[in-house]
Amino acid sequence: xxxxxxxxxxxxxxxxxxxxxxxxxxxxxxxxxxxxxxxxxxxxxxxxxxxxxxxxxxxxxxxxxxxxxxxxxxxxxxxxxxxxxxxxxxxxxxxxxxxxxxxxxxxxxxxxxxxxxxxxxxxxxxxxxxxxxxxxxxxxxxxxxxxxxxxxxxxxxxxxxxxxxxxxxxxxxxxxxxxxxxxxxxxxxxxxxxxxxxxxxxxxxxxxxxxxxxxxxxxxxxxxxxxxxxxxxxxxxxxx
Amino acid sequence: xxxxxxxxxxxxxxxxxxxxxxxxxxxxxxxxxxxxxxxxxxxxxxxxxxxxxxxxxxxxxxxxxxxxxxxxxxxxxxxxxxxxxxxxxxxxxxxxxxxxxxxxxxxxxxxxxxxxxxxxxxxxxxxxxxxxxxxxxxxxxxxxxxxxxxxxxxxxxxxxxxxxxxxxxxxxxxxxxxxxxxxxxxxxxxxxxxxxxxxxxxxxxxxxxxxxxxxxxxxxxxxxxxxxxxxxxxxxxxxxxxxxxxxxxxxxxxxxxxxxxxxxxxxxxxxxxxxxxxxxxxxxxxxxxxx
Numbered sequence: 356x357x358x359x360x361x362x363x364x365x366x367x368x369x370x371x372x373x374x375x376x377x378x379x380x381x382x383x384x385x386x387x388x389x390x391x392x393x394x395x396x397x398x399x400x401x402x403x404x405x406x407x408x409x410x411x412x413x414x415x416x417x418x419x420x421x422x423x424x425x426x427x428x429x430x431x432x433x434x435x436x437x438x439x440x441x442x443x444x445x446x447x448x449x450x451x452x453x454x455x456x457x458x459x460x461x462x463x464x465x466x467x468x469x470x471x472x473x474x475x476x477x478x479x480x481x482x483x484x485x486x487x488x489x490x491x492x493x494x495x496x497x498x499x500x501x502x503x504x505x506x507x508x509x510x511x512x513x514x515x516x517x518x519x520x521x522x523x524x525x526x527x528x529x530x531x532x533x534x535x536x537x538x539x540x541x542x543x544x545x546x547x548x549x550x551x552x553x554x555x556x557x558x559x560x561x562x563x564x565x566x567x568x569x570x571x572x573x574x575x576x577x578x579x580x581x582x583x584x585x586x587x588x589x590x591x592x593x594x595x
Numbered sequence: 596x597x598x599x600x601x602x603x604x605x606x607x608x609x610x611x612x613x614x615x616x617x618x619x620x621x622x623x624x625x626x627x628x629x630x631x632x633x634x635x636x637x638x639x640x641x642x643x644x645x646x647x648x649x650x651x652x653x654x655x656x657x658x659x660x661x662x663x664x665x666x667x668x669x670x671x672x673x674x675x676x677x678x679x680x681x682x683x684x685x686x687x688x689x690x691x692x693x694x695x696x697x698x699x700x701x702x703x704x705x706x707x708x709x710x711x712x713x714x715x716x717x718x719x720x721x722x723x724x725x726x727x728x729x730x731x732x733x734x735x736x737x738x739x740x741x742x743x744x745x746x747x748x749x750x751x752x753x754x755x756x757x758x759x760x761x762x763x764x765x766x767x768x769x770x771x772x773x774x775x776x777x778x779x780x781x782x783x784x785x786x787x788x789x790x791x792x793x794x795x796x797x798x799x800x801x802x803x804x805x806x807x808x809x810x811x812x813x814x815x816x817x818x819x820x821x822x823x824x825x826x827x828x829x830x831x832x833x834x835x836x837x838x839x840x841x842x843x844x845x846x847x848x849x850x851x852x853x854x855x856x857x858x859x860x861x862x863x864x865x866x867x868x869x870x871x872x873x874x875x876x877x878x879x880x881x882x883x884x885x886x
Contacts, residue, residue: 362688370673373676426671430671434645435736590646
């Protein structure tokens with residue numbers, strides 16, 4: 356299984372990089388690297404802003420990979436898999452690998468341009484903090500992708516994500532309007548992500564950080580399980 | 596052996612396959628025939644596990660779909676990969692070891708006549724080359740069962756001949772081949788068994804030789820047959836047609852041709868020609884799929 360997933364992962368990366376769509380993550384990373392770092396960034400900002408920004412690129416990359424896998428050319432690959440979920444694992448790993456390369460590119464370029472200041476050894480916490488965020492982004496992309504959706508389920512997914520983000524942004528409004536229960540649900544739902552970013556940027560890597568880290572990974576696992584269940588017994592009717 | 600029991604597949608409310616019970620014996624070259632929309636590709640995709648049955652079951656005889664060599668009806672390939680690197684990717688998925696993998700890919704490229712285009716990008720390959728590549732990737736891992744969906748689709752006559760030769764060679768090496776085709780001539784030449792589908796239903800199935808045999812006819816061109824003899828023959832053998840100067844034997848009557856000839860000679864009937872007319876798969880197909 357490991358060998359098949361590794362083969363599929365490298366195939367997906369090569370396939371994306373040799374297509375026009377492969378320009379999209381690179382262009383996003385370059386745009387992010389230029390715009391977000393325009394006025395310079397210190398380490399706490401870098402952890403939160405870049406972690407979530409590059410996480411967004413990870414989401415887009417996973418959607419692109421899933422979109423390219425949702426074609427008739429995948430029949431010959433899926434035919435050789437023991438479990439369809441292997442393709443989903445490969446999509447997640449490929450998007451993490453591409454994101455890591457782009458994140459590295461953005462960080463090193465800005466470091467050399469003097470627009471990013473990092474303090475060592477605390478800067479070593481950056482990658483362990485970003486990894487669950489990217490993992491969450493990559494696994495979130497799966498149920499949102501046409502490859503996995505069934506009966507328009509991805510549209511429900513998009514609506515839920517949009518609703519969650521809007522509600523998070525309008526929490527004060529929700530409380531003022533007396534629907535504070537919704538504000539509490541949103542706060543609870545996003546606690547792991549917010550806590551992970553906040554604690555990491557404050558340089559506090561205690562119990563809350565560990566719990567937020569673990570919960571973010573559990574979110575990712577749940578999303579992956581949902582995607583695998585949807586994709587596992589879906590009729591694969593692909594055309595080019 | 597592969598068995599399907601009451602296999603039914605609906606796409607939304609549209610039936611693609613209805614109550615299909617079929618046995619595909621090991622070592623057979625089994626042809627699935629039918630007009631467009633008959634359910635051929637659906638049947639193959641069900642066996643491959645790409646689509647799931649609405650009801651009914653499939654017994655693959657212990658073979659995992661991952662161990663089946665599969666060539667889809669229209670195989671699409673990533674255009675920027677080379678032929679060799681693509682085969683190498685599939686070989687890795689199959690689980691070939693590093694050293695064996697290179698040898699296997701080289702051998703299969705040679706077998707399908709693509710040795711000289713191994714380093715060519717697939718986007719620059721002709722339709723015929725891609726179909727040969729499709730066969731090569733299906734053969735990776737030396738599967739015991741191959742499912743070929745319209746293997747000769749879009750091939751020129753020499754490509755079709757090549758594909759027939761490959762299928763015959765696979766069969767003689769003991770492999771089971773399940774194929775769908777519109778080329779009745781191809782099916783007649785390579786298949787040992789045939790199933791005819793029409794509007795999602797199985798209308799004929801069996802081994803090809805016994806399907807064609809009862810339909811053979813013997814035609815005797817002769818002089819006028821005395822009415823008394825004609826009456827006697829009709830009474831004994833219902834499957835005999837006697838017209839002015841021609842006698843046609845069908846069904847059971849074929850086995851009695853020597854006896855009938857003797858009787859004709861005894862009555863001094865002038866016999867000019869005797870010919871055996873074999874029924875064709877086309878006749879069976881047209882009859883079975885008549886709407």
